[in-house]
Every structure is written in C-alpha cells, then in structure tokens.
Amino acid sequence: MSLGIAIGARVRKSPYFDKTIEDGVTSFSVYNHMYMPTGYGDPLAEYDRLINGVAMWDVAVERQVSLKGPDAEKLARYLTTRDLGALNIGQGRYVPLCDHRGTLINDPVLLPIAEDEYWLSIADSDVLLFSRAIAAERGFDVSIHEPDVSPLAIQGPKAVEVVSDLFGDWVRDLKYFGHREARLQGIPLHVARSGWSKQGGYELYLMDGQRGGELWDIVKEAGQPYGIGPGTPNYIERLESGLVSYGADTDDFTNPYEVGLGKFVSLGREDDFIGKEALKKIHADGIKRQFVGYKIEGEALAAGNQHKWPVKNGESHIGFVSASAWSPRVQSNIGVGLVETAFSEPGSKVTIQTDTEGGDLSATVSKLPFDIPA
Numbered sequence: 155m156s157l158g159i160a161i162g163a164r165v166r167k168s169p170y171f172d173k174t175i176e177d178g179v180t181s182f183s184v185y186n187h188m189y190m191p192t193g194y195g196d197p198l199a200e201y202d203r204l205i206n207g208v209a210m211w212d213v214a215v216e217r218q219v220s221l222k223g224p225d226a227e228k229l230a231r232y233l234t235t236r237d238l239g240a241l242n243i244g245q246g247r248y249v250p251l252c253d254h255r256g257t258l259i260n261d262p263v264l265l266p267i268a269e270d271e272y273w274l275s276i277a278d279s280d281v282l283l284f285s286r287a288i289a290a291e292r293g294f295d296v297s298i299h300e301p302d303v304s305p306l307a308i309q310g311p312k313a314v315e316v317v318s319d320l321f322g323d324w325v326r327d328l329k330y331f332g333h334r335e336a337r338l339q340g341i342p343l344h345v346a347r348s349g350w351s352k353q354g355g356y357e358l359y360l361m362d363g364q365r366g367g368e369l370w371d372i373v374k375e376a377g378q379p380y381g382i383g384p385g386t387p388n389y390i391e392r393l394e395s396g397l398v399s400y401g402a403d404t405d406d407f408t409n410p411y412e413v414g415l416g417k418f419v420s421l422g423r424e425d426d427f428i429g430k431e432a433l434k435k436i437h438a439d440g441i442k443r444q445f446v447g448y449k450i451e452g453e454a455l456a457a458g459n460q461h462k463w464p465v466k467n468g469e470s471h472i473g474f475v476s477a478s479a480w481s482p483r484v485q486s487n488i489g490v491g492l493v494e495t496a497f498s499e500p501g502s503k504v505t506i507q508t509d510t511e512g513g514d515l516s517a518t519v520s521k522l523p524f525d526i527p528a
C-alpha cells in the first residue's frame with residue numbers, strides 16, 4: 155500500500171521544510187496545522203541514531219503560545235493543573251492543561267521567558283484559542299500570540315557533544331527543561347535541554363523563521379564528527395519510554411490520572427485552576443482506565459497501527475492499543491494504550507484485535523517504561 159499526503163499551501167510549513175526534503179524525508183503527519191516529518195525511509199537507522207548516536211529533528215510543530223503582559227504569570231498558573239511554586243526565568247516545567255471537565259487538552263512545556271512573558275510549548279491542540287478565551291472571560295491583562303519560534307531537536311547520547319561544540323561548555327550545566335537565549339552565527343535562538351525522548355538532548359528554539367535553512371546546515375555540519383543524521387520524534391523509543399502522545403493515546407474523555415500525569419495535578423493548591431473541581435471528583439471516585447504497556451506476541455509488527463486496536467477480554471472490549479511496533483531493545487512487539495483498571499496490573503493477559511494479517515494477538519500488560527535488558 156502506498157498512501158500519500160497532499161502537500162499544499164493550506165497547511166503550514168516548518169522553516170526547515172525544504173531542508174528535510176533535501177535530506178530525504180519520506181513521510182509527514184499534520185500537527186498544530188503544520189506538516190511534521192515522521193520518517194526518512196529507514197526506521198531502524200533512525201532509531202539506532204537516537205539510541206546510540208545523535209539525530210536532528212524538525213519539531214517546529216511544537217508551537218509556542220506566548221502569554222505576555224502584567225497578568226501573564228497569573229494566566230499561566232490558572233491554565234495549568236500543576237503547582238508551579240517559584241518560577242524562575244530560564245527554568246521550564248512540564249505542565250498538563252485540562253478543560254473544566256478535567257479532561258487533558260494539552261501537555262506543554264512552560265518556559266518563563268521574562269517577568270511578563272511565558273511560553274507554552276504545546277502539543278497538538280489549539281491552546282491559543284482556548285487561552286485567549288479564558289483570558290478575556292477572566293478579564294486578565296495579557297496578550298496572547300504565536301511568536302516566530304521553531305524548535306529543532308538534537309537528541310541522543312552524543313547530542314551534548316554537538317551542542318557544546320556549537321555553544322560552549324555551559325550547555326552541559328543546563329538542567330532538564332533549562333533554557334537560555336543565545337546566538338549562532340548571528341541567528342537568534344534559545345537553547346533548551348529538552349526533547350521528546352529519554353535519550354537526552356537539546357532543543358534549539360529558532361527565533362527567526364527566515365533562517366531555518368542556515369540553522370539546519372550549521373547543526374548538520376557540527377554533527378558530522380558524531381555521525382548525526384536526520385530523524386523525527388521516534389515512534390519506537392517513545393513506546394519503550396512510555397512517553398504519552400497527546401491525541402494518539404488520549405481521547406475526549408482522558409484525564410491526567412489515567413495517563414500517568416497525576417503527579418502534575420496539585421489538588422492541594424490554594425488558588426483556583428481550570429478543572430480543579432472536576433479533577434477533585436475524578437480523584438475521589440478513582441480512575442476507570444489506565445495507560446499501560448503491552449507485550450504483544452506474534453511476528454514482528456511494522457511500526458504504526460493505523461487505527462486504535464481494540465483490546466479484549468474474551469468478547470468484552472476493555473481498552474485499546476494506540477501505537478505499536480517491534481522494539482529492538484525489549485526484543486518483543488510492544489504497544490501502549492488505555493485499558494480498564496481491572497486489567498491494568500502488569501501480567502494481565504489480554505487479546506488485541508489487530509488489523510494486520512496476524513489478526514487477533516495475545517498480549518501481556520506491562521509497566522511503563524518497559525524494562526530494557528542490559
């Protein structure tokens with residue numbers, strides 16, 4: 155089967171778009187109304203670079219929602235479920251956002267940029283619209299817009315070498331989610347220690363979309379001694395690591411407790427935040443589903459199930475598998491998804507109704523992240 159995605163003027167392009175084409179991108183998804191590279195035609199090489207070397211990813215789709223003005227901090231705190239405590243410029247936090255029903259609507263990284271400016275580095279949903287409406291309804295004095303900022307991720311165990319060659323040894327001292335303004339041959343950007351993998355790395359938040367091609371070339375050149383190559387947020391590694399993919403793993407009823415983000419919900423906060431009342435009730439009632447791993451029997455699966463595969467106990471539908479692949483490190487097919495809590499204990503046996511030639515496959519529920527044999 156060979157399916158295409160239409161490339162046109164309606165969907166937004168990353169500043170690195172032309173460079174990703176030059177470097178052989180073979181597939182895109184759409185995320186925050188932009189094309190996002192999802193592969194360069196050699197998934198195992200891309201996986202190997204991330205696990206053992208270094209890869210560069212066009213993640214310009216991680217758009218920033220800038221909250222700016224006297225009430226920016228107040229709005230940031232009101233939008234997030236987390237108790238942010240003291241917030242210092244140059245730090246960052248992973249901050250789930252919920253709606254008034256306690257449903258997860260995004261899982262951004264919050265970056266305090268200035269006393270009166272906060273960026274939400276967002277996953278795939280319209281936080282700009284939501285936060286503008288909330289700010290207006292609350293009468294907050296804040297302006298909200300999407301700045302010209304486009305992250306380029308450098309991920310993998312050798313990322314630190316590439317980034318310190320480019321910027322200096324200070325990048326080694328950045329804490330996780332820490333960020334600092336810098337320039338690279340005059341290109342304005344923020345260097346952050348972050349990225350959607352557990353292999354370590356950095357993100358360069360390009361602040362001039364006209365200079366994406368230049369930045370791409372500089373990073374590619376600096377990475378040559380370390381064997382850098384193109385990659386994308388990695389389908390297999392994120393399953394192994396148990397990172398939640400908002401939209402893939404969640405639906406319109408998913409709360410943060412179900413997907414392991416309960417530790418970022420601070421019901422004890424004295425101030426109000428969106429979803430607080432609903433989340434109190436959800437917490438008191440207990441969750442009905444939980445995000446788990448699956449070890450799946452059968453032939454090696456190609457990465458990426460097109461549909462959410464139903465998970466069954468006999469004939470009853472008890473959950474789904476939102477993503478699956480063969481894991482070279484676990485040496486098994488693995489998947490993730492939500493399952494009813496009665497079946498969420500590691501070791502539970504379930505049946506997965508795949509849409510592959512293998513048909514129904516037996517699977518065992520596993521904890522997340524998966525154990526990686528030494």
Ligand code: THG
Nearest residue numbers: 216247248261262263275276277305349350357397
């Ligand atoms: N980069 C940037 N913005 C983003 C993403 C990104 N915005 C949203 C999207 N990814 C998904 N959200 C994330 C972002 C970071 C992490 C997980 C999901 C993450 N988690 C660590 C972990 O789970 O180990 C640390 C969490 C913690 O303890 O605070 O890094 O990729 N710019």
